[in-house]
Amino acid sequence: MVHQTPKLSKLIYRKRNNCLKVAQSRLYPYACFICDKLGHNGLDLCNACLQNLHSNQHSCLTCDIELASTNVTCARCLKTTPYFDKIISLYRYERHSAVLIQSLKFQAKHSAAKMMGTFMAAEFKFLETKPDALIAAPLHAKRLRARV
Numbered sequence: 002m003v004h005q006t007p008k009l010s011k012l013i014y015r016k017r018n019n020c021l022k023v024a025q026s027r028l029y030p031y032a033c034f035i036c037d038k039l040g041h042n043g044l045d046l047c048n049a050c051l052q053n054l055h056s057n058q059h060s061c062l063t064c065d066i067e068l069a070s071t072n073v074t075c076a077r078c079l080k081t082t083p084y085f086d087k088i089i090s091l092y093r094y095e096r097h098s099a100v101l102i103q104s105l106k107f108q109a110k111h112s113a114a115k116m117m118g119t120f121m122a123a124e125f126k127f128l129e130t131k132p133d134a135l136i137a138a139p140l141h142a143k144r145l146r147a148r149v
C-alpha cells in the first residue's frame with residue numbers, strides 16, 4: 002500500500018485536472034456565450050465580449066443601483082432602510098451581461114453560472130469585508146418548468 006502525502010495528492014490532483022482541462026478544451030473548445038467566437042482563458046466568453054462587461058461607475062452605497070454621482074445613497078434607500086446591508090453587482094445589466102444572465106436563466110446553460118461565480122470570486126478578493134452569505138434567488142418549480 003502506497004501512502005501519499007497530502008501535498009503529493011494535491012499535486013497529482015492538479016496535474017490530472019490540468020490534463021482534463023486541456024483535453025476538454027481540445028475536444029470541446031470554449032465558445033463565447035455572446036458571439037459564439039472562441040472562448041478566452043478557459044471561459045465560454047471571448048476577450049472582446051469580456052471587455053464589454055461594464056461595472057457601474059457611480060452607484061448607491063447600499064443597493065448599488067447606478068447613480069450620477071459617487072459616494073451617495075439613493076433616495077429609495079434613504080426613504081426605506083433596506084433589509085440588507087449592501088449589494089455588490091459585478092456588471093451593469095446591459096446587452097452583454099444580460100446575455101450571460103439570460104443564458105443561465107432561460108436556456109439552462111449552467112457553465113454561465115460557473116463563469117459568473119469565477120468573476121465574483123475574483124472580485125471578492127478585493128473586498129475589505131467578506132459577505133456573510135451568497136444567496137441565489139430561488140426559482141419556483143413552475144417557472145423552472147416553463148424555462149427549460
Ligand SMILES: [Zn+2]
Pocket residue numbers: 033034035036037038046047048049050051
Ligand atoms: Zn464573444
Ligand SMILES: [Zn+2]
Pocket residue numbers: 061062063064065066074075076077078079
Ligand atoms: Zn440604494
